[in-house]
Amino acid sequence: MSLLEVRGLNTYYGESHILREIDISINSGEMVCIIGRNGVGKTTLLKSIIGLLNPRSGELNFNGETLIRKPPHQRAQEGIAYVPQGREIIPYLSVEENLLLGMEALPGGLTRKKRIDPGIFELFPILKTFLNRNGGDLSGGQQQQLAIARALLGRPKLLLLDEPTEGIQPNIVQDIESAVKHIIKETGIGVLLVEQHLHFVRQANRYYAMQRGGIVASGQTSELSKSVIDEFLSV
């Protein structure tokens, strides 16, 4: 049984039909990438999975339970972590507080006793030096690392990453890529990635290609042909 199973999902923004009959599945320990040009509904799909948008019809099964009609915080507590496009760091909270908030998704929520797992600073050493700074004062790349670290502290079973390399300098892209790969190997979680960066896309096991709100192609990333890349990745 797969970790996340999406079947026949339809999501609307008001009256405009954004997602059309989406079917995807992700297994534990697997990285799945969603590719497609701008505006085809990739972010909408992630928002529907985490619960920021309510699909009009379709099924969302996670770990054997349905997610439909559950608010985002319940989905987070069940083990889905979300790293949105634009990072969404809480700006006037310190880096440490932002990390602590990531632990809200743990069973029992955040309590005074819980400490930040030091392993996270091995993955992202830069965060340790900025613990007392406001989250909003970090650079884009640092915020991205903070957002991923925050998501991981909740020990999720599924990580949703929305364009983690967008607008970030190349050396940090490398860091983020290797961190994500390391996490999958260590913890065996599933990762659903939305990405435009070809190098990162190639790290995934499988891909789904989207066009006008529907899935139009899928397969192993090792078999990604030049024509598919030209068609679905805006270069």
Next chain:
Amino acid sequence: MQLILESLFNGAAIGSVLLIAALGLAIVFGLMGVINLAHGELMMIGAYSTYVTQLVFRLPALKFFYSTYVIVALAIAFVVSAVVGILLEKTIIRRLYGSPLETLLATWGVSLILQQFVRSVPLAYASGLIVTLLIGLLSSFFLPENILKYKHKKFVKLITWIISIFSGLLIANCLSSTISKLGRASARNVDVTAPSWMRGGVEFIGITFPITRIVIIVITIISIIGVTYFLNKSVWGMRIRAVTQNRSMSDCLGISTEKVDVLTFGIGSGLAGIAGVAVSLLGSVGPNVGSNYIVGCFMVVVLGGVGNLLGTIIASFAIGIMTDLIGAGRLLTVWPDMPDSLSTIIDFFATTSMARVLIFALIVIFLQFRPTGLFPQKGRMVEG
């Protein structure tokens, strides 16, 4: 020198009441963007709670502790106003998130209902109602988890509500039979008399400082320290700050925004209750006592810059001191030989209501030049 000091002190006392009330308003407004016009009535409820507490402490059984009733009243007023505030959030405001105009109208309606409520319902029964709500709402926190997971969950809930209704009725009957003043509905203003240790004043470099005012200032300082500590150090405080700054992401992280809303509204309303205690110590308590303060509170919040604690503090003291300087005609005593034309103008404004007119006019002019208040939020995060 003495006059200036006295004026500063009186201003600080007026400002203190405004500050506690505005602090609650700022928390609610800052978090949810809810303009709660019933905030003044939550103050009024706090003031009436003080009155009821005082009468209860006059009973022979509690007479010995009479001098401490103000401290007990603070706790009671906080809880009572918080419960009413939470009920308001759960029944009305929650359904109107994202539509400010409707919230404005609805909370104004609630404020009228609450005013009429204290006029036409005997205070004893009002207290009984509060007790019922308190037990009914809190029971779900105190019952052991496994009872609530039991399949007859609704049945258990029904029983707790029946128990709470009975205890409410019991309290109401006890109060109305032992204290006759609480058994009748009355639209007249009531007076809270300060215990003997709060009467009189402290003499210091030739000025008498009334003890009631000192107590009010102390209460304010403690409330501010308490709120700041809670918001900055506790886990729930951190959740509140996170939801204030980014509601949807906080939700995605696993914070129950619903619980945060209830808690925040409770704290904001509870602070209004504490302000109500202070108000009851300054003058008589009536159904309209809250509406006298609500405009001032909004002025403080807007002048200080929305969501800014320091701004709120400075703005309320500034308004308090100006009210005292202008309203009590103190400018004339400070500067006796001012030109005639100026002194007539100052004389004209030297009543409490005219002082308010002048101060609000000044604030409006100030906001023309600094529309975001004294301390606007700065930095690149503001636009986002």
